[in-house]
Amino acid sequence: MFEQASLPRVAVSVDVVGFRLQSGEAGLELQVLLVRRLPPPFAWQWALPGGVLGADERLAACACRLLRERTGGAEFYLEQLYTFDALDRDPRGRTLSVAYYALLRGDAGEAPAERDAADARWWPVRRLPAGGMLAFDHAQVIRAAHERLRGKLDYAPLAFHLLPATFTMTQLRRVYEAIQERSYDPTNFPRAMLARFPGLAPVVGERDRTSKRPARVYRYEAPPA
Amino acid sequence: MFEQASLPRVAVSVDVVGFRLQSGEAGLELQVLLVRRLPPPFAWQWALPGGVLGADERLAACACRLLRERTGGAEFYLEQLYTFDALDRDPRGRTLSVAYYALLRGDAGEAPAERDAADARWWPVRRLPAGGMLAFDHAQVIRAAHERLRGKLDYAPLAFHLLPATFTMTQLRRVYEAIQERSYDPTNFPRAMLARFPGLAPVVGERDRTSKRPARVYRYEAPPA
DNA sequence: CCAAAAGTGTTATGCTTACACCCATGC
DNA sequence: GCATGGGTGTAAGCATAACACTTTTGG
Numbered sequence: 001m002f003e004q005a006s007l008p009r010v011a012v013s014v015d016v017v018g019f020r021l022q023s024g025e026a027g028l029e030l031q032v033l034l035v036r037r038l039p040p041p042f043a044w045q046w047a048l049p050g051g052v053l054g055a056d057e058r059l060a061a062c063a064c065r066l067l068r069e070r071t072g073g074a075e076f077y078l079e080q081l082y083t084f085d086a087l088d089r090d091p092r093g094r095t096l097s098v099a100y101y102a103l104l105r106g107d108a109g110e111a112p113a114e115r116d117a118a119d120a121r122w123w124p125v126r127r128l129p130a131g132g133m134l135a136f137d138h139a140q141v142i143r144a145a146h147e148r149l150r151g152k153l154d155y156a157p158l159a160f161h162l163l164p165a166t167f168t169m170t171q172l173r174r175v176y177e178a179i180q181e182r183s184y185d186p187t188n189f190p191r192a193m194l195a196r197f198p199g200l201a202p203v204v205g206e207r208d209r210t211s212k213r214p215a216r217v218y219r220y221e222a223p224p225a
Numbered sequence: 226m227f228e229q230a231s232l233p234r235v236a237v238s239v240d241v242v243g244f245r246l247q248s249g250e251a252g253l254e255l256q257v258l259l260v261r262r263l264p265p266p267f268a269w270q271w272a273l274p275g276g277v278l279g280a281d282e283r284l285a286a287c288a289c290r291l292l293r294e295r296t297g298g299a300e301f302y303l304e305q306l307y308t309f310d311a312l313d314r315d316p317r318g319r320t321l322s323v324a325y326y327a328l329l330r331g332d333a334g335e336a337p338a339e340r341d342a343a344d345a346r347w348w349p350v351r352r353l354p355a356g357g358m359l360a361f362d363h364a365q366v367i368r369a370a371h372e373r374l375r376g377k378l379d380y381a382p383l384a385f386h387l388l389p390a391t392f393t394m395t396q397l398r399r400v401y402e403a404i405q406e407r408s409y410d411p412t413n414f415p416r417a418m419l420a421r422f423p424g425l426a427p428v429v430g431e432r433d434r435t436s437k438r439p440a441r442v443y444r445y446e447a448p449p450a
Numbered sequence: 451c452c453a454a455a456a457g458t459g460t461t462a463t464g465c466t467t468a469c470a471c472c473c474a475t476g477c
Numbered sequence: 478g479c480a481t482g483g484g485t486g487t488a489a490g491c492a493t494a495a496c497a498c499t500t501t502t503g504g
């Protein structure tokens with residue numbers, strides 16, 4: 001009854017910045033998932049996983065779908081980042097990009113059900129391919145996602161999504177040190193975390209025995225609303 | 226050369242949450258600009274200023290245009306808020322809404338070049354019309370904008386956009402008190418502001434003489450990047 | 451027994467908050 | 478001259494940071 005006759009419509013795509021942490025040359029490094037484009041425009045260049053929004057598809061669902069195609073069944077945290085709208089961001093014509101960012105566990109995408117197989121790779125954020133010359137405005141999108149992650153890390157429970165369900169305080173501290181690019185006092189850090197995040201609590205019986213002295217193991221459970 | 230043949234396209238609209246501060250019954254109150262809808266759907270209900278994105282129009286430019294139509298030549302601060310995408314948010318069919326929020330000076334929109342004249346009104350955020358039953362998902366959009374404003378106020382130079390170019394510390398304090406709904410110590414508040422915002426500095430000769438003792442007058446100038 | 455990493459306790463430091471007090475004006 | 482709001486100085490309180498020290502294991 002309210003059908004729109006001929007409103008101007010624009011193409012809308014969704015792009016996902018998938019982050020994970022992996023041990024690189026100098027300790028943990030933040031990595032982002034990129035895929036090599038096959039069709040033009042920007043053929044053979046690296047780009048974020050992206051695609052066109054389905055007519056009856058939710059934005060977040062679309063982002064989930066795009067990311068799962070590249071990482072298999074891994075779980076992740078997903079959040080809307082920003083809507084990019086430069087007129088010339090896609091040479092094919094006006095295309096809005098609603099960007100999301102995702103946080104995955106460090107081992108995610110290792111044995112991926114990657115339909116597109118070898119043309120998906122994790123890249124260190126500090127060393128993007130071709131000096132950061134990515135397709136579309138994706139270098140800018142990654143910068144924005146990185147800034148958002150850094151800004152929210154201190155007050156939002158984001159770091160836990162980059163770790164397994166249970167973890168030691170040292171592991172958690174390494175996550176913060178890798179993303180904020182500074183060091184934290186190992187003795188004060190646990191106190192600060194426990195004070196800031198009520199959902200963070202030690203798992204009673206369990207201990208981590210990978211280092212000399214067995215370390216306490218923690219779990220984060222999101223508090224009810 | 227790269228023209229897209231027939232990608233699925235969706236309608237994209239832009240909605241703007243315009244905020245200002247005005248003295249109401251209990252001191253300053255945060256107000257939002259609403260317009261009464263004439264065409265269906267949601268005919269005769271109150272809604273945010275909104276419209277369809279032009280084919281070659283930037284999102285921010287569209288938001289500017291929509292707001293200027295209702296407020297005349299007033300200056301304002303504008304920031305992208307979020308992209309809302311519920312499938313049923315518009316009964317006419319799938320429509321994305323890229324929401325922006327704007328901050329205007331308290332006297333903005335007083336003598337507006339309102340083309341649509343009497344069907345635009347400022348409403349206190351705490352007392353929206355019809356108990357907050359607005360058109361589309363606009364009640365939710367306003368809540369999100371309000372939360373963003375409250376969250377960023379403490380660390381971002383937002384409050385200055387709600388005041389004239391020069392202002393006293395008491396005026397600035399009233400802005401914070403109205404938005405955060407708490408009181409601030411009048412003696413500590415100026416020190417905290419000057420410490421937080423390097424661009425905030427007193428105007429040398431000038432004084433405000435509206436209260437008993439002439440008050441120092443300040444100006445905020447955004448620091449160079 | 452020694453090295454290495456986990457974990458505890460205590461002190462120093464600096465920022466925020468509270469508040470006592472003085473100042474400049476209108477009436 | 479006195480009530481009112483503007484403004485300064487200072488001390489208490491609190492949270493963070495720094496660090497000495499103990500604990501628990503592997504080798």
